[in-house]
Amino acid sequence: MATDHDATAPADAPVRLLLPQILPALVVGVGSALLFLGISKIAEELQGVLWETLPDALDIGAYSSLWMITVLTATGVAVGLVVWKVYGHAGPDPASEGLGGPPMAPGVVPGLLLASTLALAGGVSLGPEQPTIASAIALAAWLGLRAAPNVPGAFWVSLAVAGTFGALFGTPVAAALVLSEALTGQPGPGSLWDRLFAPLVAAGAGAMTTQLVSSPSFAMGLPPLTDPGWQDLLAALVIAPLGALFGLLGCYAFPHLHRAFGRLRHPMAMLPLGGLVLGLLGALGGHLTLFKGLHETKELVGSIGSFSSGELARLAVVKLVALLVAGACGFRGGRVFPAVFIGAAFGLIAQALVPEVHPAVAVSAAVLGVLMATTRQGWVSLFIAAVLAASPAMLTLLCLASLPAWLVVTGRPQLELDHRGEALR
Known part of the structure; x- marks a missing residue:
């Protein structure tokens, strides 16, 4: 005859599985955000040197045609040297990389981040999201598998993706949407929200870290539409x-x-x-x-x-x-x-x-x-x-x-x- 305790056991089981995920999710989320913020800060400082300090010192217009051609060509040379000479060649061909993917070797991360930082500062028309997510995945998987060898690598990948998306947009909503789309139709234990639990913790931690440090805003100042017709x-x-x-x-x-x-x-x-x-x-x-x-x-x-x-x-x-x-x-x-x-x-x-x-x-x-x-x-x-x-x-x-x-x-x-x-x- 089933007891009340037996009847509630299945409902309690997911809780016992989810609670231990909170701490690693918080650590990965905050770490991903600090990685993103650090790279962004370095790129901004270097951008100021390239596009303000140097042209002012040379008495050249910062956005004159000559200076834009010079800086972007020099950026190509600098990134080319990184891709050529630095260990790991700054990761795989970026044309074949999306937002996520399997972890790279951790030794590739410094070259990838250096190449990305130089491109961001030099005025290249690319954003920070793909290299930052790839780097966060590599580091989270490498450290996570050493701290908890029995935990699947996909767990650390999902935390890194979610934490970085939370940091990029200053909200966990984008991470939830990305992972919901990725998890649709994939087999796995528990409900969708069970599988989203730890990534949402990571995304929230990443978003809050970014909000506390830099207060990002995507508001463009568009006049609001209050009564659409x-x-x-x-x-x-x-x-x-x-x-x-x-x-x-x-x-x-x-x-x-x-x-x-x-x-x-x-x-x-x-x-x-x-x-x-x-x-x-x-x-x-x-x-x-x-x-x-x-x-x-x-x-x-x-x-x-x-x-x-x-x-x-x-x-x-x-x-x-x-x-x-x-x-x-x-x-x-x-x-x-x-x-x-x-x-x-x-x-x-x-x-x-x-x-x-x-x-x-x-x-x-x-x-x-x-x-x-x-x-x-x-x-x-x-x-x-x-x-x-x-x-x-x-x-x-x-x-x-x-x-x-x-x-x-x-x-x-x-x-x-x-x-x-x-x-x-």
């Missing part, structure tokens, strides 16, 4: 798939550009040439098309009405080409933040052509479409677009706009290659 829904339904189509242009071009740089074979040929091309693109597009793009997106959105549709088109096209060149020639970095800038510029083109479109609708819907095309992460794309809009009323519009945008991108080439250089689908 049918015209706003129609605009979102049109702009999001158009943004996806624009992003897909880059996805189709990426393998060809990667093969073109690959024919040079040596990093000291590929990366300096890539840096030179990025410098020329910077001279064409201006300083807003440099760097990872977050601060530049805020500056762009804060100047609504100051750019013509032609100027905005130039910014969007130059930034897209710069993102493709940076990823194809071997610079280490992520594609999410540059894609946000591309989407914002594309959305402002629509708003400039049709002034009746609300700026929040134009920008957030276009960012949604471009991110869906370039990342193929539906929930994260929706999250970032909603955060940029900073308006709860926009969430319904974006959810609906994501549907035609997804129809545009599903089954199409991604902005990521397999190890043969072919586009993933």
